[in-house]
Amino acid sequence: MRIELISLGHVYPTGDEALKGVDLVIEGTEPVAIIGQNGAGKTTLVKHFNGILRPTSGQVLINGEDINNRSTAQWSRDVGYVFQNPDDQIFLETIRKEFEFGPKQIGMPEEKIKEQMDFVSELCLLKDKLDLHPFDLTLTEKKFCTIGSIIMMDPKVIIFDEPTCGQDVEGNKRLKNIVKTLQDMGKLCITISHDMKFVVENFRHVIVMCKGKVLLDGDSKEVFSQVDKLKQSFVSPPPITRVAQKAGFKETVFNIDEFMREFDNRKEK
Amino acid sequence: MREVVVKVEDLKFRYREGKKRALDGVSFEVFKGEFFCIIGANGSGKSTLCNALVGLVPYYFTGNKKGSVVIDGVDTDNSSIAELSQKIGLVFQNPFNQLSYTASNVAEELAYGLGNHGVPRDEMIKRVEYVAKLMRIDHILHKNPLELSGGQVQRVAFGSTFILEPNILVLDECTTQLDPLGSEEIFDIVKELNKTGITVIMVDHDMERVARCADRIMVLDKGKTVCIDTPDAIFSNPDIVNYNIEAPDYVSICKALKERGYYSGDYKITEEPTVEVVKEALVK
Ligand SMILES: Nc1ncnc2c1ncn2[C@@H]1O[C@H](COP(=O)(O)OP(=O)(O)OP(=O)(O)O)[C@@H](O)[C@H]1O
Ligand SMILES: Nc1ncnc2c1ncn2[C@@H]1O[C@H](COP(=O)(O)OP(=O)(O)OP(=O)(O)O)[C@@H](O)[C@H]1O
Ligand SMILES: [Mg+2]
Ligand SMILES: [Mg+2]
Numbered sequence: 001m002r003i004e005l006i007s008l009g010h011v012y013p014t015g016d017e018a019l020k021g022v023d024l025v026i027e028g029t030e031p032v033a034i035i036g037q038n039g040a041g042k043t044t045l046v047k048h049f050n051g052i053l054r055p056t057s058g059q060v061l062i063n064g065e066d067i068n069n070r071s072t073a074q075w076s077r078d079v080g081y082v083f084q085n086p087d088d089q090i091f092l093e094t095i096r097k098e099f100e101f102g103p104k105q106i107g108m109p110e111e112k113i114k115e116q117m118d119f120v121s122e123l124c125l126l127k128d129k130l131d132l133h134p135f136d137l138t139l140t141e142k143k144f145c146t147i148g149s150i151i152m153m154d155p156k157v158i159i160f161d162e163p164t165c166g167q168d169v170e171g172n173k174r175l176k177n178i179v180k181t182l183q184d185m186g187k188l189c190i191t192i193s194h195d196m197k198f199v200v201e202n203f204r205h206v207i208v209m210c211k212g213k214v215l216l217d218g219d220s221k222e223v224f225s226q227v228d229k230l231k232q233s234f235v236s237p238p239p240i241t242r243v244a245q246k247a248g249f250k251e252t253v254f255n256i257d258e259f260m261r262e263f264d265n266r267k268e269k
Numbered sequence: 270m271r272e273v274v275v276k277v278e279d280l281k282f283r284y285r286e287g288k289k290r291a292l293d294g295v296s297f298e299v300f301k302g303e304f305f306c307i308i309g310a311n312g313s314g315k316s317t318l319c320n321a322l323v324g325l326v327p328y329y330f331t332g333n334k335k336g337s338v339v340i341d342g343v344d345t346d347n348s349s350i351a352e353l354s355q356k357i358g359l360v361f362q363n364p365f366n367q368l369s370y371t372a373s374n375v376a377e378e379l380a381y382g383l384g385n386h387g388v389p390r391d392e393m394i395k396r397v398e399y400v401a402k403l404m405r406i407d408h409i410l411h412k413n414p415l416e417l418s419g420g421q422v423q424r425v426a427f428g429s430t431f432i433l434e435p436n437i438l439v440l441d442e443c444t445t446q447l448d449p450l451g452s453e454e455i456f457d458i459v460k461e462l463n464k465t466g467i468t469v470i471m472v473d474h475d476m477e478r479v480a481r482c483a484d485r486i487m488v489l490d491k492g493k494t495v496c497i498d499t500p501d502a503i504f505s506n507p508d509i510v511n512y513n514i515e516a517p518d519y520v521s522i523c524k525a526l527k528e529r530g531y532y533s534g535d536y537k538i539t540e541e542p543t544v545e546v547v548k549e550a551l552v553k
Contacts, residue, residue: 012416014412014413014416016412016416036448037420037448037450037451038418038419038420038421038424038446038447038448038451039417039418039420039421042418043418043419084419084446085363085365085419087363087365087366088365133286136284136286136287138311138312138316139316139362139363140311140312141311141312161419162419162445162446164445165442165445165446166311166362166442166445166474167311167474168309168310168311168474168513168514169310169510169513169514169515170310170311170513171311194420194445194446194447194448194449194452196449197518231450233448234448234449234450234451235448235449235450236449236450236453238518239477239517239518239519239540240518240521240522242540243518243519243522243540243543243544243547244547246540246544247544247547247548247551248548248551256518256521256522256525259522259525260525260529263526263547263550263551266551267551
């Protein structure tokens with residue numbers, strides 16, 4: 001899949017100009033992270049990828065086709081968006097019903113729905129919770145419920161808006177596995193996150209937004225080496241990276257193995 | 270003796286719809302002016318405990334409650350949510366649940382609770398301006414709270430608790446939607462407040478932050494108090510992995526250096542001391 005934005009602008013009916021001319025190409029299956037300050041326009045941006053929001057100027061092309069050619073319901077077969085606030089998305093009385101709703105809407109055959117149900121409830125580790133009421137779940141479980149109901153529709157592009165909100169160690173592993181599995185299945189996964197540890201662990205392609213524009217777009221190592229630029233968008237690198245930078249390491253490192261390798265390199269000199 | 274402002278004794282609670290107890294034996298005390306952190310896996314009962322501290326359990330979330338919660342000398346069973354809100358304020362885990370859904374703009378949203386507290390109008394205006402600046406939301410005061418970005422909502426939610434100036438502040442993972450530097454900024458504000466004598470009880474999954482802020486930490490597991498100790502003691506204990514908790518990354522750096530013989534001291538749990546350890550190890 002290829003998503004292309006050509007000087008995309010969005011002004012809300014209130015007059016708020018959330019996007020100020022974004023040019024961007026996202027393609028292939030390499031997972032992408034979008035980061036940047038509150039109000040930078042991240043959520044507004046991705047809501048254009050399946051037409052929940054429409055450009056007020058500029059263009060969005062999905063595999064070359066203009067987003068305005070089809071309705072959001074039609075695009076949702078290809079591009080799924082998981083809302084930032086789970087309560088915006090959940091409305092049925094069991095997780096099972098939440099999972100079945102989307103696929104039924106798009107006329108997915110019963111057989112396929114069953115297959116998807118097995119696969120997704122396993123992937124999101126909700127197998128023994130399927131008959132619970134979503135309101136009896138913790139916030140983090142609700143998040144997995146909303147993630148699952150989008151994957152159920154089997155779209156080619158899947159967008160997570162702030163999936164890390166308060167996940168513990170196990171929850172982060174579960175998310176990591178979801179991102180990896182989707183990539184292996186040939187899907188394109190785009191994730192908005194404020195959790196920099198999670199970002200550097202799972203994404204090599206990182207886009208930084210600031211005040212309605214793209215500030216940086218590139219390989220994660222390159223992006224996180226530009227500390228001053230990141231500051232403009234209220235982002236700071238994760239702890240291990242910061243310690244290495246403050247201790248004067250030249251290479252950008254993201255985990256303890258990289259850290260020690262770079263430590264040894266410097267030690268030799 | 271330090272003054273105890275929160276005392277929880279053998280607290281147990283099962284939600285009306287719940288199959289098992291969300292809290293199953295929680296006991297602790299918090300001293301006046303303390304920065305007390307609560308950590309534990311997803312579903313270990315942290316939010317339920319926060320709700321019990323401010324009276325939402327059992328007055329809003331009904332169920333089967335045993336044991337006692339005493340806030341500033343008053344048992345929550347003999348109080349009400351309104352009365353408790355004069356002493357203790359909670360910033361919700363999900364900021365969207367904290368909105369009044371009746372205020373037409375952010376300024377009104379911030380002032381919402383002040384009316385119930387009998388704060389006069391000119392004082393209200395002053396406080397709204399002050400808090401808006403502090404939370405960096407002064408540019409969106411005129412906006413509808415339902416037309417904000419996620420992080421903006423969280424800043425408003427934070428501000429609307431903050432503005433009531435509670436003596437005890439309970440923070441339930443209240444910065445998950447904030448950009449990294451914004452979140453640091455807000456914690457600097459909370460730490461400053463704490464220095465002036467405000468008691469802070471904080472739930473968070475960001476162990477670097479917990480290590481930096483906490484005087485003491487309580488670990489919860491399946492609704493039970495596992496232990497209460499200083500950050501240094503908690504994070505140098507290898508058993509914490511059993512409770513789905515990972516020590517701050519600084520500990521892994523110190524450990525790795527120690528294994529190679531470049532360092533022999535205690536594990537550091539905050540950034541600056543770790544940087545010093547690394548710099549020294551480089552020249553050693
Ligand atoms: N429905 C809306 N009506 C009017 N303005 C809006 C609406 N939704 C968002 N905005 C404004 O548009 C700007 C961009 O918001 P957006 O939600 O895209 O930010 P974001 O980068 O996702 O931020 P966060 O990290 O806080 O979620 C903000 O200034 C916000 O106040
Ligand atoms: N309103 C509710 N009704 C019934 N059960 C609930 C309700 N809220 C929470 N629970 C259950 O109570 C237990 C404790 O949940 P709680 O939200 O307190 O955990 P938590 O430690 O805050 O988790 P997280 O880290 O995911 O926020 C969980 O098993 C959860 O499913
Ligand atoms: Mg957003
Ligand atoms: Mg919680």
